[in-house]
Amino acid sequence: xxxxxxxxxxxxxxxxxxxxxxxxxxxxxxxxxxxxxxxxxxxxxxxxxxxxxxxxxxxxxxxxxxxxxxxxxxxxxxxxxxxxxxxxxxxxxxxxxxxxxxxxxxxxxxxxxxxxxxxxxxxxxxxxxxxxxxxxxxxxxxxxxxxxxxxxxxxxxxxxxxxxxxxxxxxxxxxxxxxxxxxxxxxxxxxxxxxxxxxxxxxxxxxxxxxx
Amino acid sequence: xxxxxxxxxxxxxxxxxxxxxxxxxxxxxxxxxxxxxxxxxxxxxxxxxxxxxxxxxxxxxxxxxxxxxxxxxxxxxxxxxxxxxxxxxxxxxxxxxxxxxxxxxxxxxxxxxxxxxxxxxxxxxxxxxxxxxxxxxxxxxxxxxxxxxxxxxxxxxxxxxxxxxxxxxxxxxxxxxxxxxxxxxxxxxxxxxxxxxxxxxxxxxxxxxxxxxxxxxxxxxxxxxxxxxxx
Numbered sequence: 001x002x003x004x005x006x007x008x009x010x011x012x013x014x015x016x017x018x019x020x021x022x023x024x025x026x027x028x029x030x031x032x033x034x035x036x037x038x039x040x041x042x043x044x045x046x047x048x049x050x051x052x053x054x055x056x057x058x059x060x061x062x063x064x065x066x067x068x069x070x071x072x073x074x075x076x077x078x079x080x081x082x083x084x085x086x087x088x089x090x091x092x093x094x095x096x097x098x099x100x101x102x103x104x105x106x107x108x109x110x111x112x113x114x115x116x117x118x119x120x121x122x123x124x125x126x127x128x129x130x131x132x133x134x135x136x137x138x139x140x141x142x143x144x145x146x147x148x149x150x151x152x153x154x155x156x157x158x159x160x161x162x163x164x165x166x167x168x169x170x171x172x173x174x175x176x177x178x179x180x181x182x183x184x185x186x187x188x189x190x191x192x193x194x195x196x197x198x199x200x201x202x203x204x205x206x207x208x209x210x211x212x
Numbered sequence: 213x214x215x216x217x218x219x220x221x222x223x224x225x226x227x228x229x230x231x232x233x234x235x236x237x238x239x240x241x242x243x244x245x246x247x248x249x250x251x252x253x254x255x256x257x258x259x260x261x262x263x264x265x266x267x268x269x270x271x272x273x274x275x276x277x278x279x280x281x282x283x284x285x286x287x288x289x290x291x292x293x294x295x296x297x298x299x300x301x302x303x304x305x306x307x308x309x310x311x312x313x314x315x316x317x318x319x320x321x322x323x324x325x326x327x328x329x330x331x332x333x334x335x336x337x338x339x340x341x342x343x344x345x346x347x348x349x350x351x352x353x354x355x356x357x358x359x360x361x362x363x364x365x366x367x368x369x370x371x372x373x374x375x376x377x378x379x380x381x382x383x384x385x386x387x388x389x390x391x392x393x394x395x396x397x398x399x400x401x402x403x404x405x406x407x408x409x410x411x412x413x414x415x416x417x418x419x420x421x422x423x424x425x426x427x428x429x430x431x432x433x434x435x436x437x438x439x440x441x442x443x
Contacts, residue, residue: 068434069384075241075437093315128293135315169338
């Protein structure tokens with residue numbers, strides 16, 4: 001399969017950022033989503049929350065300014081913006097569970113037409129644990145999943161029904177892949193946008209599950 | 213004053229932790245972990261610990277020291293990614309692991325410390341986390357979650373006074389104040405041990421009432437798990 005039309009990671013993150021509005025609070029999952037903090041335009045007044053206890057993450061620190069006690073949930077060194085605050089994990093998840101976080105951006109292994117997400121375990125093969133993902137998908141106002149369209153083995157990650165252990169049921173609002181943007185709605189994936197040059201056939205989603 | 217919370221070192225502060233104890237350990241990844249207590253425990257002849265911690269260390273560091281010396285019978289945690297030693301013990305059934313969503317984990321610990329007998333949360337509904345739990349419908353379906361306490365908590369703070377008032381640096385706070393509240397005996401190691409009164413009352417992140425033992429730590433590695441800098 002040719003991948004020349006696929007969006008790059010940075011392009012996928014730009015698409016994610018396009019949903020944000022000034023003043024929004026955003027939680028970022030481990031992996032690709034942390035790129036949001038680095039690519040966020042300065043003029044967009046966003047407060048990035050990291051569930052280990054900081055609101056106001058601002059990308060990577062300058063060389064020599066990294067601190068072992070200033071990290072994100074992926075345990076990477078970070079810097080903070082003006083107006084940032086620190087707190088304990090119970091308050092952090094109170095912020096999340098209490099509906100105060102506008103967007104959460106996280107990775108996925110499978111998303112289904114019902115908006116259910118699987119992203120924390122492959123039985124017998126891989127265990128990462130759910131971390132804060134189950135709290136985030138149930139608490140954030142808008143849940144955005146960003147992931148490659150296909151698994152390494154080549155199967156589509158957008159499916160009729162998740163087969164892996166679930167992270168949440170009916171929780172995903174928007175999916176951004178390297179092929180396009182989709183919304184799970186009423187048992188179908190609504191196509192919001194396709195990467196230029198990508199055809200519906202290339203999505204490998206059965207046509208009865210697609211709404212254009 | 214004939215009673216003091218101040219201990220001389222980690223070895224004396226953790227000396228009465230016995231096999232089969234339930235132990236909470238603060239920190240997030242390798243950030244804010246009680247390095248001295250973990251090192252002291254790793255040299256003790258104890259087994260069958262139940263360890264409650266967000267991560268069980270990583271890359272041979274932190275709680276991995278207790279893991280590879282086979283001191284841990286059960287780990288209660290939220291995330292095991294990037295911890296090959298733990299993943300290996302899980303897949304070969306050498307260790308029992310209970311994975312809990314992180315927000316539920318935090319709140320269960322908080323509940324144990326603050327006298328809350330249970331709470332309902334939508335987190336985990338429709339997933340394996342809900343197995344065997346009471347479900348109640350509010351605006352959404354919610355699970356009943358119960359408190360999670362421990363015999364001992366080992367935590368690290370940047371600064372503490374002899375009464376046990378604590379101040380944490382940046383994101384090193386995480387679960388530590390919650391665990392301090394939830395354990396019967398809380399043992400704190402600090403980078404800076406000061407006299408009472410030196411931490412301003414409005415800067416106290418955790419009041420000393422929750423702390424039973426405190427000592428001045430030493431030789432901190434303060435490892436960075438993933439050093440990322442601006443390119």
